[in-house]
Amino acid sequence: MSGKALVALVEYEMAGAEVRAVYDDIMETRKSDWVNNFWKVLAHDPALLKRTWDSIKQVMAPGALDPLTKELIYIAVSATNGCEYCTYSHTAGARAKGMTEEQFMEVLSVVGMANETNRLANALRPPVDVQFQPHD
Template structure:
């Protein structure tokens, strides 16, 4: 995903009060002093920025899944979808949460294998085994 952005990032100093409020919450929640470019381009639509941030904050909050597992899942989906920005962003976040290089490589091996077997299953359409179906 190289090249120029579709819309230029909106820096904090140029942001509306509504956008600054979201930027402030992002920095406070993440305990950082900067806003990454993903949020800066979403700022062209303040409602989209706010909604996306609130949803992400809720989904990535502590829950049944460990925070590192959530970041690794984000990497897996981002790799499958080919989102370079999200791969870099969530790999950095996962590393900050303790992910090792061995874990990253194993994760990507699983992602590659899952994509391969998914494509084979989608193409061949084997019937789902009754043992795999949820029990009522």
């Protein structure tokens, strides 16, 4: 696992009013009594903290995709980008939303396959088939 954070964690007790307001919204939205370390490092820049929280809250809210599907996508992107923290965080989130071990392994299999075939296609540069292109 990763080592020590590059900046100190801003705990609730040390936070200013602007940061506490975001922390309170995080806990209320997530129905939790704690704020995870990602938000605590972002809190060094209250504007960045608020902007990032507002965006993730909007993107991860119920919509055309169900919450578990959104978490599975987040796992896939996080694994591909090599973000250990995000992979752990969103795997926990997906499990809380009902993800099974079979779903987890399958999504990682798809991620691995997509990365392999993407790299092959990028290296070999086949022209995009006309059948795949949008038609008016």
